[in-house]
Amino acid sequence: MVASDVIVVKFGGSCISSGADLRRAALMVKKVAAEGKRPVVVVSALKGVTNQLIKVADDATRGRVSPQEKDSIVSLGEVVSARVMAAALRSIGVDAVEVDPYSEYWPVFTDDVFGDANPVLELTRKAVDERIRPLLSMGVVPVVCGFLGLTVDGRVTTLGRGGSDTTAVLLGACLGASEVVLVKDVGGVLTGDPRVLKGYSKLDVLDARETFILASSGAKVIHAKALRFKPEEVNIRIVGFNEGDILAGGTLIVGACQPEVEVSAYEKPILAVTVIGERAASPEAFSKLMMAVREAKAELVSVALEPLSMTLYVSDGEANILEALHGKVMEEELGKALTCSSKLAMITLKGAGKVEGKEVSRILSEEGVGFHSILTLSSGVRIFVSWDEKERVLQKIERIVNPVRRFGR
Structure with a gap:
């Protein structure tokens, strides 16, 4: 069942690189809430932070950091983003709470494949129902760390590169959101790579199966893994950070992906x-x-x-x-x-x-x-x-x- 007023908004690291960017993002979320929506915010680490953390860990250990240790270290990028974003929202009058793996509200549970973990759907859905829905009912905006998970015994995991897309679509599916909005550095899915083509244009609507093929073939429009969690009734909208209105425009991805395995x-x-x-x-x-x-x-x-x-x-x-x-x-x-x-x-x-x-x-x-x-x-x-x-x-x-x-x- 779709909750028409619930919307998941994800801000990727490609478009947030500073405190000023996070404040702009917070103002966008405030506008969404003012229009009668109940937003759940998902944030990536600031641009370049994940790579910096990986380099620091590798340099300090001479490459001997374990996958579990690396996930714990890398997770700090998203933790910082979520806490700053929540603070930014509160500073402009929006009741918000950061939701990271160390929070009592954390909803995403995974297996223990560190570096490329897979969500445990039953546990995640139960946690969303018990922890995230009550926050929305109280008018609180949850700001959730993208890319991260937690094993049942409390160890931090990561969902693989591009995992914040997976977090957003997964939460949208569990909540029955009317839409999942992925805010990126481009204003939608293009007909070709603008770095090598001149006559490209933006697609207004794209089928989820077509998007899956594009993503699986290397197009950086959305993480292919994320599309596996897309129910037919939950649309995904890809919009640009500089577009202004994140509830319109961009490219709308419709239908069920159904990877058909x-x-x-x-x-x-x-x-x-x-x-x-x-x-x-x-x-x-x-x-x-x-x-x-x-x-x-x-x-x-x-x-x-x-x-x-x-x-x-x-x-x-x-x-x-x-x-x-x-x-x-x-x-x-x-x-x-x-x-x-x-x-x-x-x-x-x-x-x-x-x-x-x-x-x-x-x-x-x-x-x-x-x-x-x-x-x-x-x-x-x-x-x-x-x-x-x-x-x-x-x-x-x-x-x-x-x-x-x-x-x-």
């Missing part, structure tokens, strides 16, 4: 058979091994080729298929030896602007789940894990790649 598991256990040798990855070897698979009445579900090996992923008939493949390899001299791993589950991820194998590896490592192999497809990724881990891995991957589906109330 289809997560599925093959219904039967899989046997992975790897054949090694110089001929193992040849077309001739593949053809003859396929014949052996068919003769054993097994089903080939995937294959992986390396310069000196071929791995066949097959279902059913373990004993028969092993005997058949071993016999064929030795008889036809297709390889030197074979090895196998049994009772594997095959999980397939399709779409999503190409989910990357390294991202899947990180998810599994975070969960403490070992995996047999990961294959990258033209349309997605296939992961092979222990059959006993199938359901747990499925739930974990679904939560990460399709978080917006979990926003139903």
Whole structure:
């Protein structure tokens, strides 16, 4: 359900670099509140501060600062911005409170992947309902640190570069805000990069899926991760800091992003058979091994080729298929030896602007789940894990790649 008077306004580090900028931002927020809106403000660190903090930490430790320590240090940039912004708002008569990870009002909870944490949606929604909504009901403007999160045991995390966009869209989704306004150094999404093109123009409206593709392809219009949290009913407006009216103009991003990651598991256990040798990855070897698979009445579900090996992923008939493949390899001299791993589950991820194998590896490592192999497809990724881990891995991957589906109330 959309709350028509709730609006989330995020000021990025690209457009706030001084106390004067923060005061200008505060005056914009006051104007929004005067028009009957209940704003939630999200702020980034001042321009350049995050890089300065990273350099200081790296220089002081000679690069030996841990990811957890670095997140704690880097977070101070947003903490300062939030506290100064809240003070600026109070100085012009707006009741405001800073909301940082050390505050009793903090709402964003994440996993413990330091440097690129993912929100834990259930905990975040509950915290927003219990901590942020009451502030809005009392007429208080919460000024929330963007980019930051907190683990359930109280350790500060960061959401990855551009994470303040994620914070704003996430809060907008949890609050059912009518709009999330991202205030940047440009007045909207342009038809091309103004640094290399002359005939560019601003787009008034853009579909969320189109925006996701742009962002995933390197356009710095919005952090791609943020769009995964956008419900259909919550619009995003990208406006320029120098535009004046942040409730109009700019580029309006509409519709649900729905990265369209289809997560599925093959219904039967899989046997992975790897054949090694110089001929193992040849077309001739593949053809003859396929014949052996068919003769054993097994089903080939995937294959992986390396310069000196071929791995066949097959279902059913373990004993028969092993005997058949071993016999064929030795008889036809297709390889030197074979090895196998049994009772594997095959999980397939399709779409999503190409989910990357390294991202899947990180998810599994975070969960403490070992995996047999990961294959990258033209349309997605296939992961092979222990059959006993199938359901747990499925739930974990679904939560990460399709978080917006979990926003139903």
